[in-house]
Amino acid sequence: MLKYIYQDLVSVVEFLPGGVAMGAVFSVAFFWAVGKRRKRRGEERAAMLPGALFWIYVSVMLIITFFSRESGSRQGMDLELFSTWGINERNNAFVVENVLLFIPYGFLCPWAFKSLRRFLRCGAMGFFTSLGIELLQLATQRGFFQIDDILTNTLGAVVGYLFFGVISTLFRKKG
DSSP: OHHHHHHHHHHHGGGHHHHHHHHHHHHHHHHHHHHHHHHHHTOOOOOHHHHHHHHHHHHHHHIIIIITSOTTSBOOEEOSTTOSTTSOHHHHHHHHHHHHHHHHHHHHHHHHOGGGOSHHHHHHHHHHHHHHHHHHHHHHTBSOEEHHHHHHHHHHHHHHHHHHHHHHHHHHHHO
């Protein structure tokens, strides 16, 4: 299983430059819009690093899960819960990769957006983001719509949120 995970991680490295470039564009647009709104309200500027990292990550994630595949290359639905795990090492690797894919999402969401610093809000964002990706994959036939993917992606977002909670607690105690 680790062999497959390693191979898949290496295969997505080629998408990093495009994802970083697209994320940089999203970041500039986001900070321009948020900066204008905050200036009108007389609020201080938002911290740029968390937001920029969030948009870069989202861009890379979209390229990996959506744009890296040909339209019509994959089609179908799997609505059976836990149908992916245990079939073979390849499928088990896909399950682990889905969890790993959303760990940064669960960490970056609450860091970039104060409104997502609550467990349920961050978990719900992970769920709805995953659901959106699965629906887009189904509509464009760029991936299978699988309930397991939504579950494992949401689990990854929750794990990332827990990491964020631990790290932010450690920084508060030091400061």
